[in-house]
Amino acid sequence: MSDERRQVLNIVTAISQALAPAMPALGFGITVGARDGVSSPLEVPAGYAFSIWGLIFLLGLIYAVMQALPSARTSPLYRAIGTGTWMLFGLSTAWMLVAQFEGPNIVLATIIVIMLVISLRILVVAFKTGDETRNTVRQTVVLPLLGLYAGWLTLATALNVSGVLRDYALAPFGLQEWQYVALVLGAAALVAVPMLLRLRGLIWYAAAAIWGLVGIILKAYPLAAPEAYVAYVAAAITTLLLLIVLRGFRRA
Structure with a gap:
């Protein structure tokens, strides 16, 4: 693929993913946060947690502009x-449209899995690829x-994936809801922790995962429930350990 075509495709898709969430405001579909915040499983974060996409879309647009500059072509x-x-x-745009019009289903789950694989691959490559002339952009925008x-x-x-299992009545595997939520989060941790270590404690990766975790805990566990105290303590300890790991890596 030519450099020019790559630059154009990044501009078009960065704009499309930023505009897709605006469709409900025009009367088409329902926002992802609103859909997931109403009558949703306990493991789904509260609606406000999805505000992280606003920052992601903004950074995506900045990235698209920076990579489109003539000086950045090569x-x-x-x-x-x-x-x-x-x-x-592009996949993010598709995910937004499917989520807004159809809600959780196997197609949405498949798109998300593909997005995860691609994003992790790109992140690892970007983390290891340095361009000294644009080091500031790499540190402040790309990473x-x-x-x-x-x-x-x-x-x-x-x-x-949990949503698909619930749709097909395969979950929560006979567990109590709070136990099932812990199981789902544990599955996510199996990916997050090794990646965090591989990325030498990249704060942005940890911040997004922790933000989502907080959104789930605050929604799923009432303060009066005994399980809530366990969840809060576990989250606090996990966060503290992550910060210690991050600090250690940054000093290395």
Whole structure:
């Protein structure tokens, strides 16, 4: 693929993923946050947690503009990740449309899984690919964008697969709801923790995952429930351990 075509595709798909959530405001479909915040399973974050997409879309638009500059056409970094980013943005657009019009289903779950694989791959490549002339853009735009994307999708993948299992009456496997939520989050952690270690404690990846976790806990566990105290303590300890790991890696 030519550099020019890659640049154009990134611009088009970055704009499309930013505009897709506006369709409910025009009377088409329902917002993802509103759909998931009403009568949704306990493992789905509260509606406000989906506001993270606003930051992701903004960073995506900034990235699209930066990579489209003539001076960036032959950048080793953009050449390494550019094809993956426009594919990710395009799939994100598809995910938004399916979620707004159809709700959780196996198609949505499949799209999310593909997005996760692509985002993790791009993030690893971007993390390892350095272009000294654009190091500031890499640190302030590329890594935050891909880190937030991958961190949120790590959690979203587990949640969407769980949604499919619930649709087919295969979950919660005879467990109490709070136990099943813990199981789903544990599945997400099996991906998140190794990735965090591989990325040497990238704060953006951890921040997105923790943000989603907080949204789930605050929604799922009433303060009066005994399980809530266990969940809050576990979340606090996990967050503290992650921060210690991050601090250790940053000093290394």
